[in-house]
Amino acid sequence: MPGEGPSRGTGAGPAGKTRRNRLDLEPDTVERDLVKLVLTVVELLRQLMERQAVRRFDTGELTEEQEERIGLTLMLLDDRMAELRDRYGLRPEDLNLDLGPLGPLLPRE
Numbered sequence: 001m002p003g004e005g006p007s008r009g010t011g012a013g014p015a016g017k018t019r020r021n022r023l024d025l026e027p028d029t030v031e032r033d034l035v036k037l038v039l040t041v042v043e044l045l046r047q048l049m050e051r052q053a054v055r056r057f058d059t060g061e062l063t064e065e066q067e068e069r070i071g072l073t074l075m076l077l078d079d080r081m082a083e084l085r086d087r088y089g090l091r092p093e094d095l096n097l098d099l100g101p102l103g104p105l106l107p108r109e
Contacts, residue, residue, distance in 0.1 A: 035088045039081065040095040044106060046077055 053070045056062050062070070085092065097105040 032088050032090075035084065036090055036094060039084060039090065040097060040105065042077075043081060043092075043095050046074070046081065047106065050074055 053074065057067060084090075085095075095106065099105055
């Protein structure tokens with residue numbers, strides 16, 4: 001019936017969500033969408049590694065050298081992620097997939 005459910009042609013979905021949170025899979029955007037998906041997975045893993053490192057820092061499990069190496073690695077990864085986002089015109093929030101009733105994939109920082 002008219003007026004019910006999301007409109008297919010407008011790009012708007014339930015609760016006013018736009019299509020920007022979904023992969024379009026158009027020939028012109030396949031590379032960007034693939035990069036977006038890969039960067040989302042890498043960002044999830046980066047955040048998990050960072051939390052694990054902080055936990056290990058707090059418990060004193062690491063030597064000073066290990067702490068330095070982990071810190072440097074996480075900073076370099078963050079820099080490289082920013083370069084790739086810039087290259088493909090993505091913002092950090094573009095990598096946070098909406099999982100519907102489960103909420104966003106990545107915690108909001």
